[in-house]
Amino acid sequence: MKEEQNEAVVNQRLEFNCLTFACLFLIMESLNGDELCFPQLNTSCKKPLLHHAKNILFDTLMSLICLMTVTLNMLVIFSISYFRQLHTTTNLFLLSLAVSDFLVGIVLMPLQILSQRCWYLGSFMCGCFHYTSYIVTSASVGNMVLISADRYVAICDPLHYPTKVTQRKVKVCVCLCWACSVLYNGVILKEFLKNPDQYNFCDGECVILLEYITQVFDMIFTFLSPITVIIVLYMRVFVVAVSQARAMRSHIAAVSQQGSVSVSVRKSERKAATAIGVVVVVFLICMFPYFVPTLAGNSMSFSPEFLVFVSWLFNCNSCLNPIIYAFFYPWFRKSVKLTVTLQILQPDCCDANIL
Numbered sequence: 280m281k282e283e284q285n286e287a288v289v290n291q292r293l294e295f296n297c298l299t300f301a302c303l304f305l306i307m308e309s310l311n312g313d314e315l316c317f318p319q320l321n322t323s324c325k326k327p328l329l330h331h332a333k334n335i336l337f338d339t340l341m342s343l344i345c346l347m348t349v350t351l352n353m354l355v356i357f358s359i360s361y362f363r364q365l366h367t368t369t370n371l372f373l374l375s376l377a378v379s380d381f382l383v384g385i386v387l388m389p390l391q392i393l394s395q396r397c398w399y400l401g402s403f404m405c406g407c408f409h410y411t412s413y414i415v416t417s418a419s420v421g422n423m424v425l426i427s428a429d430r431y432v433a434i435c436d437p438l439h440y441p442t443k444v445t446q447r448k449v450k451v452c453v454c455l456c457w458a459c460s461v462l463y464n465g466v467i468l469k470e471f472l473k474n475p476d477q478y479n480f481c482d483g484e485c486v487i488l489l490e491y492i493t494q495v496f497d498m499i500f501t502f503l504s505p506i507t508v509i510i511v512l513y514m515r516v517f518v519v520a521v522s523q524a525r526a527m528r529s530h531i532a533a534v535s536q537q538g539s540v541s542v543s544v545r546k547s548e549r550k551a552a553t554a555i556g557v558v559v560v561v562f563l564i565c566m567f568p569y570f571v572p573t574l575a576g577n578s579m580s581f582s583p584e585f586l587v588f589v590s591w592l593f594n595c596n597s598c599l600n601p602i603i604y605a606f607f608y609p610w611f612r613k614s615v616k617l618t619v620t621l622q623i624l625q626p627d628c629c630d631a632n633i634l
Contacts, residue, residue, distance in 0.1 A: 316397035316398075316399070316481075316483030317483060320482050323481060323482045323483055324481035324483035341591070344384075344388065344591075344595060344598055345384050346384075347384075348380060348381070348383060348384030348388065348597050351598065351601040352377045352381035352384060352597070354601070354611075354618065355373065355601050356374060357614075358610075358614035358615070359371075359377070361614075362610075363629055363630055364610075364630075364632065364633060365614070368445065369426075369429055369430075369433070371450065372425050372429055372453070373426065375422045376423065376426065377601060379415050379418045379419040380419060380598070382411075383416070383419070383594055383597035384597060386411060387408075387411065387412050391412075391590065391591070391594070394408070397483040398483055398484060398485040399483070400485075402474075402475040403475070405476075406471065406472050406475035409468065410464060410465070410468055410472060413467075413468060414460045414461055415460075416501075416593070416594075417459075417460040417463065417464060417501055418456055418460040419597060419600070420566075421459070423509065424505050424508050425452055427509045427512040427513060428508075429449075430512070430513075430516055431512040431513075431516055432444055435516065435519050467493055467496070467497060468487075491573075494573045495573060498573050498574075502567075502570050506563065506566070509558070509562065557603060558603055562596065565595060565596035566593065566596065568588075568589040568592055569590065569592070569593040572586070572589075610633045610634055614633055617633070
């Protein structure tokens with residue numbers, strides 16, 4: 280009798296354990312369903328498992344970068360477009376650069392935040408996102424090269440600058456820069472644009488993969504060639520600027536023995552060297568890590584966190600460009616002051632003297 284009772288108790292415990300296991304299994308299945316981008320699809324991707332605090336910190340930091348990029352570049356665009364004194368050939372290059380960087384902040388950065396999690400916008404928008412990203416970044420690099428060439432002509436050949444660099448030629452160069460970016464990236468992304476889903480392992484991804492030869496060609500065309508041109512031009516500009524400053528210092532020293540003049544000249548030399556150094560170093564810092572996987576020959580050997588970091592660092596150059604190219608100009612601070620204080624609402628404010 281006792282054996283039958285013990286057997287019944289064991290059976291009840293087994294049934295209870297089975298029920299408990301079944302409940303836990305159902306709970307785990309439910310949790311796994313909640314972790315899917317599309318719970319109704321068997322081919323859905325899983326949502327990235329990020330710590331809540333880390334997730335909030337990442338979103339906050341990226342949102343601040345987006346806001347700064349949009350705000351700074353929008354101020355540059357408005358200032359150059361509104362004030363007539365700023366309608367110069369050099370500022371047209373700055374305007375084109377600001378437009379490309381503005382698009383990075385208003386379009387690409389928010390979509391990049393979304394792509395780090397689940398992609399809900401479909402394959403068509405995935406193709407448009409990557410295509411636009413390549414176009415805008417290429418145009419931004421092209422504009423930087425044009426700005427370097429403009430500064431080279433202005434400093435190394437100032438007498439012929441007004442005839443060599445005209446409004447019409449600048450507009451043609453800017454249009455060619457954007458047109459070449461569209462055509463070039465359309466060629467290298469042709470296969471991807473035909474089927475944007477071909478590199479996605481599951482539903483909820485927006486992934487692009489390029490052949491290694493294409494990556495190397497893109498690195499040469501988008502990074503190595505532009506940085507070489509920029510370094511060569513700026514080194515030439517630096518040499519000419521220093522030689523002109525020394526010649527001026529020698530001329531002034533022959534006329535006057537005032538020490539303050541020598542100090543001011545030395546300050547101008549350091550300022551020129553600092554500006555050129557900042558341009559080149561920041562460009563290298565932001566651009567070089569992005570092409571490290573290509574140089575290594577295998578992007579799969581790098582962690583996803585590193586790839587996300589270098590991608591954002593690449594885009595952060597769009598936030599730094601207005602600081603480097605615009606904040607160094609006094610007219611930008613004056614135009615921002617007039618805009619913030621709403622003095623632009625006054626009649627004929629566009630003709631204000633801000634140079």
